[in-house]
Amino acid sequence: MKTLEAFYRLKTAEDYFEFFSIEYDKNIVAIKRFHIMKEYGTLIKKGFENFNGDEKYLMDFLKFALIRVYMDYKHGHAPSAAEVWGMIENGEAKGCLACALSKGGCDG
Numbered sequence: 001m002k003t004l005e006a007f008y009r010l011k012t013a014e015d016y017f018e019f020f021s022i023e024y025d026k027n028i029v030a031i032k033r034f035h036i037m038k039e040y041g042t043l044i045k046k047g048f049e050n051f052n053g054d055e056k057y058l059m060d061f062l063k064f065a066l067i068r069v070y071m072d073y074k075h076g077h078a079p080s081a082a083e084v085w086g087m088i089e090n091g092e093a094k095g096c097l098a099c100a101l102s103k104g105g106c107d108g
Helices: 004-008 013-019 026-049 055-074 081-085 096-101
Strands: none
Touching: 004 055, 013 026, 013 055, 026 055
16 A cells, blocks of 8 residues: 555655556656656645545545646646646545546546
């Protein structure tokens, strides 16, 4: 099981992708590393501000935030923290967030 303690030990962008078992294009991460991690830090700050003690929920948010930032940079757009946080309500994923957090993913 992924833990917050283990999350805090991550160092590189690749560590985060591997920790959450997220497939990624190494070239995109090499080129956009700083921007991806900067935006990711901004997004996860919102998650930590809203942390209610449910570590699994927070870990799901941390994973989705990385997926969201990576996909947005891959496609040329960077989201705000409010955009990502608003996609999770009451511990339930909405829309493609559910797909992103599922093992199979989705097409849309």
